[in-house]
Amino acid sequence: MATTHEQIDNEVKTNDIVLFMKGTADMPMCGFSGRTVQILQHLGVPFKDVNVLADEALRNGIKEYTNWPTIPQLYIKGEFVGGSDIVMEMFQSGELKKLLDEKGVA
Amino acid sequence: MAMSAQDIERFIKEGIPDASVEIRDLAGDGNHYAANVISPTFKGMNRVQQHQLVYAALKGRMGGELHALALQTSTPQE
Numbered sequence: 001m002a003t004t005h006e007q008i009d010n011e012v013k014t015n016d017i018v019l020f021m022k023g024t025a026d027m028p029m030c031g032f033s034g035r036t037v038q039i040l041q042h043l044g045v046p047f048k049d050v051n052v053l054a055d056e057a058l059r060n061g062i063k064e065y066t067n068w069p070t071i072p073q074l075y076i077k078g079e080f081v082g083g084s085d086i087v088m089e090m091f092q093s094g095e096l097k098k099l100l101d102e103k104g105v106a
Numbered sequence: 107m108a109m110s111a112q113d114i115e116r117f118i119k120e121g122i123p124d125a126s127v128e129i130r131d132l133a134g135d136g137n138h139y140a141a142n143v144i145s146p147t148f149k150g151m152n153r154v155q156q157h158q159l160v161y162a163a164l165k166g167r168m169g170g171e172l173h174a175l176a177l178q179t180s181t182p183q184e
Contacts, residue, residue, distance in 0.1 A: 068167075071169075085157070085177050
């Protein structure tokens with residue numbers, strides 16, 4: 001049985017874009033998560049959503065994994081990009097689109 | 107548990123003494139805040155590192171007591 005850390009590591013490394021969030025992309029359970037989903041959908045990029053509310057170990061584990069205390073958390077090509085504030089700021093400045101282009105996942 | 111804007115500002119300034127901190131209560135409920143933190147200490151750090159520094163100053167309260175703190179960070183030149 002994989003540890004929580006291994007489970008997270010696997011999600012981050014095997015998906016081009018993965019969003020750890022509260023709820024699902026179809027039904028976000030928190031405004032910050034919902035806002036981040038909207039940005040990704042607006043940019044039209046496919047992403048994997050992982051619902052941390054479905055697993056308490058995951059909910060705590062993801063905070064330790066990146067030393068980041070809040071959810072959502074966006075990872076692109078294995079790299080932590082930020083939470084909803086950073087994603088919003090990068091979206092508005094065009095940096096997010098640029099990053100996606102650079103990583104070849106847009 | 108709610109935190110006051112003054113507490114948030116005090117914690118951030120204790121952790122980052124050269125920071126200028128502006129807190130707004132977004133919903134008027136003492137639970138949803140926005141913070142704008144400007145500090146020369148942020149220079150050379152990316153956004154994630156800047157936010158992590160603010161979270162460190164809040165000593166574990168972020169994500170717990172403080173559920174909703176919309177954060178913006180920058181250096182004075184920006």
